[in-house]
Amino acid sequence: MTKLTEGAVEALSRGNSFQDPVLQLVNIRKIEAGSGPARFRLMMSDGLHTMSSFMLSTQLNHMIEEGNNLVPNCVCQLKKTVTNVLKDGRRVVVILNMDIVASAEDVGGKIGEPTPFFEGQNKAAQSAPNPAVRPLQQQNGHDAGRSFNRDFGKKAPSAMPSTPGGTGKIVPIASLNPYQSKWTIRARVTNKSSIRTWSNSRGDGKLFNIEIVDESGEIRVTGFNQEVDKFYGLIETGKVFYISKCSLKIANKQYSSLKNDYEMTLNGDSTIIPCDDGGDVPTVQCDFISIGDLESREKDSIVDVIGVCKSVDDVTRLTTKTNREVSKRTLNLMDTSGKLVTVTLWGEEAENFDGSGQPIVAIKGAKLSDFGGRSLSASFSSTLMVNPDIPEAHMLRGWYDKEGHAMDGQSLTEMRGGGGGGNTNWKSLSDVKNEHLGHGDKPDYYSCIATIVYLRKENCLYQACPSQECNKKVVDQQNGMFRCEKCDKEFPNFKYRLILAANIADYGDNQWVTCFQESAEAILGQNATYLGQLKDSDEAAFDEIFQRANFNTFVFRNRVKLETYNDESRIKATVMEVKPVDHREYSKRLIMDLRKLAAQ
Amino acid sequence: MSGVLEVPKTRINASMLSQYTNRAVCFVGRVEKVHPSGKSFTVSDGEGKVTTVELNEPLDEELSGAVEVVGMVSNKGAVMATTYTLLREDKGIPFDVELYNEALKVIHDFPQYYPFEGTTSG
Numbered sequence: 001m002t003k004l005t006e007g008a009v010e011a012l013s014r015g016n017s018f019q020d021p022v023l024q025l026v027n028i029r030k031i032e033a034g035s036g037p038a039r040f041r042l043m044m045s046d047g048l049h050t051m052s053s054f055m056l057s058t059q060l061n062h063m064i065e066e067g068n069n070l071v072p073n074c075v076c077q078l079k080k081t082v083t084n085v086l087k088d089g090r091r092v093v094v095i096l097n098m099d100i101v102a103s104a105e106d107v108g109g110k111i112g113e114p115t116p117f118f119e120g121q122n123k124a125a126q127s128a129p130n131p132a133v134r135p136l137q138q139q140n141g142h143d144a145g146r147s148f149n150r151d152f153g154k155k156a157p158s159a160m161p162s163t164p165g166g167t168g169k170i171v172p173i174a175s176l177n178p179y180q181s182k183w184t185i186r187a188r189v190t191n192k193s194s195i196r197t198w199s200n201s202r203g204d205g206k207l208f209n210i211e212i213v214d215e216s217g218e219i220r221v222t223g224f225n226q227e228v229d230k231f232y233g234l235i236e237t238g239k240v241f242y243i244s245k246c247s248l249k250i251a252n253k254q255y256s257s258l259k260n261d262y263e264m265t266l267n268g269d270s271t272i273i274p275c276d277d278g279g280d281v282p283t284v285q286c287d288f289i290s291i292g293d294l295e296s297r298e299k300d301s302i303v304d305v306i307g308v309c310k311s312v313d314d315v316t317r318l319t320t321k322t323n324r325e326v327s328k329r330t331l332n333l334m335d336t337s338g339k340l341v342t343v344t345l346w347g348e349e350a351e352n353f354d355g356s357g358q359p360i361v362a363i364k365g366a367k368l369s370d371f372g373g374r375s376l377s378a379s380f381s382s383t384l385m386v387n388p389d390i391p392e393a394h395m396l397r398g399w400y401d402k403e404g405h406a407m408d409g410q411s412l413t414e415m416r417g418g419g420g421g422g423n424t425n426w427k428s429l430s431d432v433k434n435e436h437l438g439h440g441d442k443p444d445y446y447s448c449i450a451t452i453v454y455l456r457k458e459n460c461l462y463q464a465c466p467s468q469e470c471n472k473k474v475v476d477q478q479n480g481m482f483r484c485e486k487c488d489k490e491f492p493n494f495k496y497r498l499i500l501a502a503n504i505a506d507y508g509d510n511q512w513v514t515c516f517q518e519s520a521e522a523i524l525g526q527n528a529t530y531l532g533q534l535k536d537s538d539e540a541a542f543d544e545i546f547q548r549a550n551f552n553t554f555v556f557r558n559r560v561k562l563e564t565y566n567d568e569s570r571i572k573a574t575v576m577e578v579k580p581v582d583h584r585e586y587s588k589r590l591i592m593d594l595r596k597l598a599a600q
Numbered sequence: 601m602s603g604v605l606e607v608p609k610t611r612i613n614a615s616m617l618s619q620y621t622n623r624a625v626c627f628v629g630r631v632e633k634v635h636p637s638g639k640s641f642t643v644s645d646g647e648g649k650v651t652t653v654e655l656n657e658p659l660d661e662e663l664s665g666a667v668e669v670v671g672m673v674s675n676k677g678a679v680m681a682t683t684y685t686l687l688r689e690d691k692g693i694p695f696d697v698e699l700y701n702e703a704l705k706v707i708h709d710f711p712q713y714y715p716f717e718g719t720t721s722g
Contacts, residue, residue: 584696591702598710 004047004075009117012083012093013051022077022101024111026050028064040064042095044076047112053092058276060098073104075111082273096274172216176248176262184244187212187219188281191364191383192237194348195228208232211258211383212243214281220256220263221246227266237383240275286364288392292337299370306362306392307333308400310340312355327351333361333376336399343376349384358400359386360393373424426589430508438560438571446560449581450504450511451553452523457546460501460520461532463494471497471517496532500524502575504556511573513558519578524549555579604682608716609670613704614649620673627651627669627679628687630697634663640678643667646701652678666695 008021027043029052038061043052056064063070070076080097171183191211198205207224221243223231235241246264256263266272286304289297297303312331319325329350334340343363345353355361365382369375378384387393396404427437427446437444464471465484474482474494481490498520503512521527524545526534534542557577562569609626612619629643632650638658644650653669666687671679687695707714 583693584699587696587699587703591699591706594706594710 004045004111006046006048008046009044009049009051009114010046012081013053013091013117020077020079021046022075024075024107025070025072026110026114027052027072028070037061038065045111045114048114049117050114051093051117053090055092055094056098057094057096057274060095063098063100069100069103071104073107073109074100075102075107077101084273170242173212173214173219173260174216176219176264178248178250178262181245184242185212185214186240186242186275186281187214188240189235189237190218192235195232209256210235210237211256212241217260218258219260220251220258221266222263223266226268227270231266231270231272234272234274240277240281242271242273242275244271245269286362286390286392288362290337290339291333291335291341292339294339294341294368294374294376297368297374299368301368302365303368303376304362304364305333305335305341305343305366305376306360306388306396307335307341308396308404309355309359309361310334312353315350329353331355331361334404335396336404341374341376343378345378345384349378353384354386358405360388360396360400361386362388362390362393428508429504429506429511432511432560433509438573439562443559443561445557445576447555447557448506449553449555449586450506452502452550453505453510454503455523455546455549456501457543460498461496461528461535462499464497466491466493466495496528498524498528498531511558513556513573513575515575515578519575522578523552523554553581555581604670604672610716611704611707613645613647613701614651615647616708617651617673617677617679621675621677623673625671625673625679627653627671628666628695628697628700629669631663631665631667634659643669644697646697646699646704653681653684654678655681655684665689666697 003022004024005018005021008018008023011018012021023044023046025042026045029041029043031039031041037058039058040056040061041052042054042056043050044054045051077099078095078097079099080095082094082096084092084094086092169184170186173185173187176183176185189210190213191209193209195206195208198207205225206228207222208228209223210221212219212221246266248262248264251258251261251263286306288306289303291305291307294303294305310332313329315327315329317325317327327347327350329345331343331345331353332340333343343361343366362385363376363378363382364385365379366376367379367382369377425446427435427448429448429450432438432446432448437446462473463476463482465474465482465487467484467487467489470484470487472484472486474484474491477483477490481492482494483490498515498517500515500520500523501512502515502523503510505511515523517528524531525548526545531542531545534545555578556575557579558573559576560571560573563572604624607624609624610620611626611628613627614629617625627643627645629645629651632642632644634641638655638660640652640654641659641663642650642652653671654674663686666689668685668687669679669681670683671681674680689695707716
């Protein structure tokens with residue numbers, strides 16, 4: 001026979017949480033709503049006691065309305081409940097999630113001899129026990145025994161006799177300040193971050209953030225450690241909650257772009273209760289910018305965009321300088337302006353993103369960068385929405401299906417030619433010296449078109465560790481073995497690697513640069529292994545390769561930095577990438593520069 | 601007409617033809633139509649305007665793609681070709697006639713920086 005959780009009724013009505021109690025449904029009473037969904041009030045028994053102040057949350061109404069399973073005598077397990085205290089001290093248990101573990105037929109009849117539990121119990125169906133129920137309340141048809149009195153219309157500070165947490169009225173987010181602690185707000189979660197952990201000298205911790213919005217404004221909420229455990233699972237993006245008693249403080253603008261002078265933190269007294277009817281609370285407030293306008297925006301600004309995901313690339317994994325592995329995915333977004341921009345997603349968002357079927361993608365709080373011209377990145381504080389149910393999305397869908405799909409779109413993000421990785425910072429070699437590039441703390445990167453005028457073929461090859469990841473120079477042990485200090489191993493062989501010193505020049509100046517393996521091989525047109533063999537076997541052929549490589553012109557992407565070596569500081573230039581000159585791009589750029597100069 | 605080859609030849613497009621009547625020029629454009637006799641053909645420049653090129657001897661090969669014609673501008677606005685060079689599209693980078701036209705405009709807008717008509721011709 002199905003075992004009921006005896007004592008659960010008492011515990012629940014005292015406001016203590018109880019893990020998944022199994023109760024028998026004794027009676028269902030429907031509360032007429034008026035013009036909203038019906039509410040069902042349930043009398044539940046745990047074999048010891050019965051209690052009738054259980055309300056079925058509207059999201060579970062279907063359990064009664066469709067199918068015949070939730071009927072008196074069936075046994076249920078309550079998976080998720082919330083206990084609300086009415087102003088008069090009575091308690092109501094709202095059932096948010098429940099499974100039927102035994103049907104009424106199986107059970108047969110009432111289990112045990114339960115007696116009504118007195119504290120917080122209301123036998124009679126209360127349709128209006130709360131005298132302060134205003135006529136407007138009928139819209140949602142709660143019996144006011146529920147604390148979910150609705151505040152319809154925009155009458156924000158209404159006298160709410162039974163607000164969750166019993167703290168009184170619902171106030172607008174815009175009115176929150178650190179000097180008032182007894183308040184409750186009703187807001188929709190527009191963004192929920194993932195849980196972030198940290199570990200520093202002061203200890204470890206975890207936190208998460210949410211951004212919430214109501215009719216008056218928005219605010220950022222952070223929860224640490226215990227509050228993460230308490231609330232993280234409960235909060236869902238897009239849903240509306242009653243939140244009360246958080247600590248307010250001045251906003252740290254570094255972490256948030258929300259418009260509010262304050263932000264708040266959840267503490268031990270804070271409560272977050274789901275609100276079933278938040279239909280009138282605004283959803284995500286986005287101020288979408290046309291992709292075509294992104295060009296005129298400043299880099300590093302935070303923008304909201306919406307567009308059709310025309311194409312998406314596969315997820316790639318990179319390792320950051322701090323040896324952290326991170327996933328990354330790029331997608332191309334196009335809107336009615338006909339312009340295309342590349343968006344980068346990171347972490348879980350990148351992994352989970354599904355761009356099939358060219359969905360409408362909206363991003364709130366994306367960061368605009370001038371990488372490749374203009375591109376966007378979804379930071380951890382951005383909200384990514386796929387096929388959101390907002391008018392802009394529907395309009396884009398209609399446009400795309402009719403005409404957009406045939407357009408190629410003009411990309412604001414240069415993926416090829418001219419630039420190389422990073423900002424396309426074109427400089428002439430004399431500019432590099434005049435502008436003292438590389439003299440700062442950080443290295444400077446620039447692109448230039450230059451001709452090779454000298455290649456040093458002496459000492460351009462070195463013997464390196466044959467291991468895959470290691471390129472360290474090995475020491476010849478003179479016994480046929482070569483030792484790598486980094487790997488702490490000896491090998492009977494080595495691989496040849498190139499470090500090529502070259503002098504490149506343009507009309508204004510010249511520059512000594514160092515080219516490593518890839519760029520050196522590109523310039524010489526041969527791989528290091530072959531060159532190594534040639535050097536030992538056929539000097540003439542070896543020299544010829546260098547002769548042929550001389551006086552070729554390339555697009556160089558270089559890195560300059562001030563380096564200190566034994567008390568001496570020198571500017572060192574390294575070639576990051578070598579590419580053949582794209583004459584068309586070069587010509588176009590020159591013509592553009594000429595016209596710009598002419599206009600000055 | 602071989603005197604044409606010894607003087608500097610200004611690069612022009614179709615709209616400048618009238619200013620260079622009876623002068624040696626260099627005209628680059630895309631071959632449009634070849635006259636059945638093979639003694640003339642039409643070329644379109646980067647702006648899309650079409651010019652006629654007349655030859656001394658009929659063509660002995662197929663002409664298509666970009667071509668550079670060196671010759672004199674006749675009174676009728678055609679180019680009397682002394683020589684021509686085919687800029688083949690199957691070799692190297694295809695010739696971008698529109699980009700060439702942009703460069704041409706720059707040369708003509710700033711003649712002080714492009715002194716091609718030097719007294720000592722090269």
